[in-house]
Amino acid sequence: MYLYEFYRLFKKTLKNLYPEPKELETLFFLLTTHIFQCDQTNILLQLGNKEKINFLIYKKLIKKLWELKKNRPIQYVIGKAYFFDMEFIVNEKVFIPRPETEELVLWILQEHKSHNFVQIFDIGTGSGCISIILKKRKLGMIHAIDFSHEILDIARKNAKLHNVEISFEKVNLLKEMIPTSKMNNNSVSIIVSNPPYIRLSERKFLHPNIIQYEPIQALFVPDEDPFIFYKKIFFCIKKKFAGIVYVYFEINQFIYLDVIELLSKIGFLNIEIRKDFQGYSRMIRAVYYAYNKRIL
Structure with a gap:
């Protein structure tokens, strides 16, 4: 032929x-x-x-x-995806990197060009693409966190592929706390996450190849508690962090106003929503001043 x-x-x-x-x-x-x-x-x-x-x-x-x-996504068919024009190993254990996540990472890089952060936490690292790009830009020490060894093995392979050193840690966020090293009131941290945020009732709006092949645990949350992962992260911040904590999240565009309200009630300041390239309100940044906290 x-x-x-x-x-x-x-x-x-x-x-x-x-x-x-x-x-x-x-x-x-x-x-x-x-x-x-x-x-x-x-x-x-x-x-x-x-x-x-x-x-x-x-x-x-x-x-x-x-x-x-x-309906198998092309990224799984060829075993790789591209993020910031860099190649990443992927399979059905990890969520395929999206252009919207590139925009979130770009936002971090734009706002923190001159900072040398004590710690950066990538919650739900998946393929490790966010951590690797941030490490390439030398923003600070990276803690890449996910709940399974199989997922972290893929992220480690990608870190080796791109020759960066990242601390990979297995943590089930719904059952365990974010691991932190010693902090003080001068500490500056970033928490970045693209957690599950699609309500089960919204499943019908997704392309079949997403539902059939991408990891369910990276996508869906209960309708009655759509902020379950955000709330756990906020709890960890209040309990374990000191100094200034920046959070950058991808969010559900249908309930972004509720996310703003939740952040405000907890005590976050400088809250800003940004739209993605499709015009959806899909990203949020906020700052928490965790001074005088007792570190557990």
Whole structure:
């Protein structure tokens, strides 16, 4: 088979799942550049020159195409995702990094260019993409936290891939406290998190490939307690932190006003909401002044 023939088959097979031509084309190039281990220009040349595909390569392409037809996200199909134009290893154990999270990290980098933070806590690190980008920018000591060894193993592989040193710690946030080293009233900390925040009743609004393949525990919260993870983080801040604590969270755009109200009641100041590239209120930053706290 020629590559251009596979291109036609690819579009025909997936056009109902991905009706947007640009999205379909992006998927095609992500798959083929991965399989051929080349850049997009090389694929375009092969298409233009009507080059034949090696039989073993063709078998790999067909196998991956059927995975895509079953709604499996392209990132899981090829085993990698891109974040800040850097490659990250991913599988079904971790949430796929999103452009909205890039915007959250960029917000942190914009506001803290000159700070040397004592500690940064990435709660629910997943692939480790947030921690790794922040470490690359030398903001301070990073504590990357998640609840399973399997998830942390993926994050460690990504840290090794990008040659950064990060402290990885297994913590079940709903049962345990955020581990902190000694702090004082001069301490400055950042807590960044993209915790589960989609209410179960909102499940019907998600794309099927998210529901079928991405980790459920990284997505959903009970309708009756949608702020369960935020509240646990706030409890840890009040109990264990001293000095100035900045929090940066991704949030549910449908209940962002409730998040503001919750932060205000607890005592957070300088609360700001930002919209993502799609115009949804999806990010929040706030500051807590935890002076004169007894560290447990």
